[in-house]
Amino acid sequence: MKPLSLLIVDDEPLMRLSMSDALKAVGYDVQAASSGTEGVEAVQKRQFDIVITDLRLPGTDGLTLLQTCKQVSPRTEVVVITAHSSVETAVGAMKLGAYDYITKPFQMDELLLIVDRLAKVLALRQENLQLKEELAGKFSFQGILGKNERMRAVLEKIKLVAGTDSTVLIVGESGTGKELVANAIHHISPRKDHALIKVSCAALPETLLEAELFGHEKGAFTGALRQRRGRFELANKGTLFLDEIGEISPVVQVKLLRVLQERQFERVGGNETIEVDVRLVCATQKDLKKEVAAGRFREDLFYRLNVVQVVLPPLRERQEDILLIAEHVLHTRSAHMNKDLKGFSQAARELLLRYSYPGNVRELENMVERAVALGRAQEEIQPWDLCGFQSCPYLGGSPQDSCGFCSEGLTGAARKEAPTCSLSMARERFEREYIVSVLDRVGGSRTEAAKILGLSRKALWEKCKRYGIPSGRNGAEPESDED
Template sequence: MINQPKILVIDDEPLMRISVADALIAEGYEVKGVESGREGMDLICKNAYDVIMTDLKLPEVDGLEILKTALKCFPKSKVIMITAYGSVDTAVEAMKQGAYDYITKPFSMDELLIIVKRLIEFRELEYENIKLKNEIGEQYTFEGMVGNSVKMQEVLEKVKVVADTGSTVLITGESGTGKELIANAIHHNSSRKDNPFIKVSCAALPESLLEAELFGYEKGAFTGALKQKKGRFELAHSGTLFLDEIGEISPAIQVKLLRVLQERQFERLGGTETLNVDVRIICATQRDLKKEAKQGVFREDLYYRLNVVPIHIPPLRERKEDILLLASGFVKKFAAQNNKPIQCISEKAKELLFHYPFPGNVRELEHAMERAVILGNSKEIQPADLPDDMLNFYNKDLKTSIKISYAEPLSKAIEHFEKEFIIKAIDETKGNKTLAAVKLGISRKTLWEKCKNYGLDKAK
């Protein structure tokens, strides 16, 4: 929203200029009034005015010159021409050249304020539309996709390379890893981004309905087909069709899909007209289609048609470095949406999140953070705010990780526990001592010394 609209009034008649300025100031606008067209042009080039009101007839420089300057220096400024009755044709010409509106002398201040109010509302609508477009764009930019882990960076690099090609993409990964987000990113960073992105969940519909949904149907094609309906392939023309859970489609639909991929042609159900389609296909699955193709469960020729560019998204448990980064982003998002004062995640809650395996992947983490934000009553997410599954896992994991033997002195027991604790940290970081040191809260040098003392110096 525009904080306080800035308005420039240019008129060589002092009474007119002051009257207009006073009326606008009384409505809460920030107003600057000048009598010279040249002075006005100088201000226009140095300041971003929301509205410029200028007399059409001015000495030295007229309103049309001011309009040209405004369009050149700050195109988002809206120009209103003030004109005498005899200059209406010129004012209309000014509108053709880019002026927002004109007002004819003599006019009432109420008439003027209505025009300005309408203009400001239009500017705010423009602002909101731009903001919404930017938010949608940022949602699917590569920078907006969170992932500092090596595995996720490799995925994003692959997405960047493939985005602006027309190649078919097969995205694999467990449920909740973000396959649809990757598909969206590919589409919104391609030359097709201004055209439709159509999604079909192949697992959500029975075979007969899925076939009709994909290819459309003619009137009378089956009971209940009262009129012609376009399918998703037609709706996605010139854009991208995202087929989620592609492994769930029947052999009959596999045959039809293979034809579209090969020939870019199909017929609607009950129809004889062959339709040509220009569409990019992105598929996603959590199944092992390569294995199923070898077993004859999934058509092998279709698999190879779909698997032109494979992108595998690793589960969250294999990229633990991303957990806290994602969690923090979700906290900020849901805190803003729910007007909650929560700022961050407590250290204890971070530890719990880091060790949890997240079988539901990013989706489970997102839902957990939404719940924590809604139920939390402090400025930090606490362990008690997290789902019971996470708390129970952490408590169970902590108990089973500590083996107590009273057959040895306390000092030896402490050493034994410390050794096991270090081994666990090194194992969880796949031998990376730098990451292990961070997990343990000690310096890398200290970790090296302890590893040497405990005979763990062979760890990577």
């Protein structure tokens, strides 16, 4: 791997040499400059990963160098050096985009620690970019991830239908990504340069939905103080996405049918006939055929909407996509939160694959984002990070009080339904549960528990740390002792 490139800008020869030698000794590619002017010339000629600069420099000062660096190479991170009396100036530099600052005098280890931390952030950022490129090339299309066979078929259908003006009906459970499909259809269609207008039909009552779709004239109803164009007008030449189309009332169904048949309508309270050229994409989690049979949805409208149907499978039926999506969210959210995480532990991966995801992809994304927020830097994501419950059974809580995610991974019923747990994981799970039960029996005393378990206090402490078992009476690390 190519070493990170660093530029050191400092007018004190001894300080400049000391920093250069220390950073070169740990493997960085270091270049030095003795003034702000030299530093500006250097960043204009070459792109550095990190620039370390004193704020007080002859000629061009450190703040000017910082601003120049951010203009020329936005991805370059800058660390500023300042005296104790100029900390406010350093804070100002942070507002201008500096990554961190260090105050003189400082130990070289302090600087090395900052650079090491920054190097890990840059590595994570690069890994994230590479992952995005890989996903974009192989398993991603317009933000939709999937290597499951059914999802690949969905993506192919999207590509085929996008170039037409056919009405599309997207069917799938909540959280499966219906809006992403609508976005993809619009953004690769000939209408992509025009508006994509979205309406949630379930969020508005009948009267408001009608006015929202078709617009209204001034005075059409109480509160209509001026004329307003509806979503159909706003979407002219573009695409209109109607989410939860199964929720619209019979009155709105009639008006929508007319628009689809004649491509024209009147605003609420108006007489002027308005013609539109709109591509309609609809989505529903209801079975519209059953709604038609029950008399709640017009049969003629259903056939008008159901020209091309795209069915999104629930996440539980595309298991090979679970870790793909989870890893993608982990990398993107880690970069956003500036966290260096080592990925998912084996136990967390097993649970991710075992869970049924009633909330589908949306629930998985929320789980992973929560895990990133709760996860500890430089460590792996654990099951308790994913569920975020204090009563998580992996932390000694009751499965009945947890979120259902971890309890599904622990209950015997879940094991019978989905016996995909590896032998090593089953062994670790039993060991953890048994240690928790022994600790409960002895009131949390690790000395007593160690005697019962036939372990040294040190060995028990290490197992408790590994499994995330809460600290005992004092929570301190025990001194080494003989087994």
